[in-house]
Amino acid sequence: MQTIFAFILVFGSLVFFHELGHFIFAKRAGIMVREFAIGFGPKIFGMRKGETLYTIRLLPLGGYVRMAGQDFDTVELKPGYRIGVVLNEDEEIIKLYMNQSVDDPNVLFLETEKADLDRELYIEGYDEEGELHRYKVSRTATVVEDGEELTIAPFDRQFESKSLGARTMAIFAGPLFNFILAFFLFIILALLKGVPTEEPIIADVEAGSPAAEAGIVAGDYITAVDGKEVKKWTQFFETIYDNPNKELEVQLTRAGETITALVTPTMLEEQGQQFGRIGVYYSSPVEHGVMKSIVYGGEQLIYWFGKISDLLGQLVTGKLNMEALSGPVGIYKATGDIAERGFINLLSWGAVLSINLGIMNLLPLPALDGGRLLFFAIEAVRGRPVDKQKEGMVHFIGIVLLLVLMVVVTWNDIQRFFFNV
Template identity: 55%
Template sequence: MSTVIAFIVIFGALVFFHELGHFVFAKRAGILCREFAIGFGPKVFSHKKGETVYTIRLLPIGGFVRMAGEDPEMIEIKPGYRIGLLFDKEEMVKKIIINNKEKFPDARIVEVETADIERDLFIKGYAEDAPEQLQTFRISPVANIVEDGTETQIAPIDRQFGSKTLGQRTMAIFAGPMMNFILAFVVFIIIAFLQGVPSNDPKLGELTPDGVARDAGLKQGDIVQSIGGAEISSWQDVVEIIRKSPNKPLEFEVKRGGKDANITVTPKEQEVDGKKIGIIGVYSPVEKSPLQAVKFGFDQTYFWTKEIFVMLGKLVTGQFSINMLSGPVGIYVSTDTVAKSGIYYLMRWAAILSINLGIMNLLPIPALDGGRLMFFAVEALRGKPIDRQKEGMVHFIGFALLMLLMLVVTWNDIQRFFLK
């Protein structure tokens, strides 16, 4: 159960912050965001606040922000339609009732002559209470269309995704992967604040309760000046000498509280990868400082970004088999393994997954953020956007292929971990 909770929290957080990036920059650009969803499939939870419906859906394999203009917008109000109109205090239309008008006794019934709910925001028609007079009714830019009891806010053209500048659209899409990198960076900083940043100073870190160092009299914070007569200048020097001396007494000269002390320690023998090495039960020293934590966050984010790109390169060149890829099942199993090592390892794993999600979404594959950014790049070169229907077809095919890949990877994971 703890693994299930850890998996849901980690995966949910990665998706949430990814979609939050899209959401925040879309709102900054003035785009109407109809829905902020975590997961796909049927709704499990739904809450509307302001213009946006916040939902949690059944299948926790992703999420989305539904922006106005990305899908076909609203129904078309054609001449001859009989609709109901409700008005606000400024006598602007606040609700357009398409059917079931009997449920709105206060609505004014109008036979439509012409209507525009995207650009000029008006309805012209003949009202039942004045059938011989053609009237023009102004529509509020935040009016709702009511159909089958469901209210949907209209999206004037200036609130739609496609009406925004290339830069605004690009940022709204790029912000998702960007947030994954920022999340990883922040998580690494938090780890560094809580756990400390590894230091190369020749100072003893925490001692294990059952280690020979503690039994011999060494203490955390001792500064090692020499070992067996060899001068020590870094933690790496300490590690190398100890590893090379299993079962050999070593005289440590340390400075403790401004005073020198000589302590003899005999490293315990341990076999690692077929080699016998010495250990004394001392962790490396750590340093806790804001600057070091920020540097650690940057270094770790850069390191794992580079490592993931190296693995992608091996996949492209055939050095890395598709059978070695992991999907949600593989991630769950790995999360179970990592969770047993402690909270810091779990946090580090979450940060690595976040970087991985950011990079995967930036790949120029249709249906992913990178695929959409690729179309924006083509638009910038052409000076005009690609036909929306053609782009939509490319994204649809890309999404279908991604789902097929997901099924293959998931089946491979099931075989690897559960059908051995």
Template identity: 55%
Template structure:
């Protein structure tokens, strides 16, 4: 696989995982009435951007994450202090639609007002004295969707009821939890698609795809043959066929199979592969809709349990940090998996999606799990932790996370490129 193809596969794969993660945050935030200023895939400089309704959708240069910038999570825009001269664009009802901070000359229809008092979060008004009028103070009502214009850059104001912090504890918790949840749902959907297109492994005593260079095709076995017995021993499950073949490398086995209503005896000599018998047959596949749905959930649950077991080994010392992989390892693995076919690439993506969801649920500051931990503390004590304390913890956590990422990335570079 060429380097360019690997890069494209990696960007598309990782971008899809991040997109669905952020989509979960975004949809639940919108449902809660939170103003979402930006939906971003990637970090760093903008590569592509467009605005629809209240949100700017951006693709940024570094495809290693993403975010939904919600109102109230950062300091809100510009404070309108007394004495500040602004331009106001009003509608036909004298309600403020735009507040121009700089470059007022570019808006000839704006009313220039010197602010006496202003509140664009709660009461939504601006009180001030208009130029070229008498010295009487006037109060202007501000539209809840009014826009601040600063040096040509427009930003919608965020009344308190549109800010993240103003929402109920349940709404905030669901908004943050939705990101990992969508990663799990993505994995379920991908496994269902695999089940529908490729089929779900079945435990029937039936032969699946026959390889072109195995003992089965040499003996004359065919895909779809139903196996009744092997050397006179009755079999009813695929696992039983595998066990008998595995335990008899190099030995002649007589398969009694049913094919198109006829019963045939076929002698097969399993190849000896590192002491185990192999005949070159895959498990039968079932493409039923019900089995595909079940496969989506069971496979996702399998990986959730597996990843938690690995995390437990990491804590107890059974799994070392040197074995962890970062973006470089994911890139290298994606190249190998992509070469083995689209279905394996889909499985790899689904497993990574589960992994991303779990990692974000861990109680690590700066990640979703860290924020959910603070929400749990808020529920127990009846009031939120101060923004200053929470922000400090997230800053420390983010710094340690970046340090870990640097360490893991360096391990990856040594493992894959400095051998």
């Protein structure tokens, strides 16, 4: 139960803030947001406020903000369509019925002659006596078709009507909010537990480890490794991590004396990735302060952005095995394990996951935010947008490929965690 709650809390928060970014910048641009959804699949909760439907859906694997004009959701009336309309006091159409019977004395039935529910907002049609009428359509009119109700979206409220800059920000804001969330989570972490000074001081040494065999002891202050000056523990850690089975020269000070030790990191492998370890432990002194916490938040955001980007680069170049990828099952299990170590660790894990989600969404792949931004870049270069249907087909293919990838990594997770393959 703890794992389920932790997963919903962490992953739900990341998805919520991602979609909130899209939502806020879409609204700022004047785009109608039809739905703000957390999850996919069947709706388990829904609440309409204004023109937006807020939903929680069954599968907690993501979310979406559905903007008017993105999904061919405009209403098209062709000549000969029989419709029912409801008029207000100014004889504007405020409700339109299509493809269904209506038993309401206030409904006027028309056979459509001409209509524009996109720009000019009017309908011309013949009533039951054969007389031609032209009615203005309210900008907030609703269309009821096959029992489903939809608010019309005048062209100036649609996604495609906005400037390239406004559309770009509406899409980019999702990953941006993930980075902002991570930044604030790191600040909260620093305020709660203090800011590590990252002084490269050995706290303890594991008996029989490569470090112990090299003569390294607790309290040693590391000044250089592999010929490079060390000022922070992370510099030392990364050098050891990246150089398994390679002899390294470590310079350190002990009681004011400079000492040189030769140590060869043991090579370990986890999820297809090889790394080095020498068996030392670290416990950094901490400092407190609001400004120090803010600086720490920025430093951690930059550090993890670079680290995750580097891992993705290794994956693309083949240096990192596909088996290292984890899907929802892997994230679920890792979240449960980390939750058992306490709230602080869960907070840190959420921050790193948020950065990861932001970076993954910025990849220039169809169906992801990065894929949309790539089409905007093409539009900026050629001076006109790519055909909407062609772009939609590319994104559809991308969704299929992403689903296939999701199945593969989920199967890897199941084998790894449940069958120990």
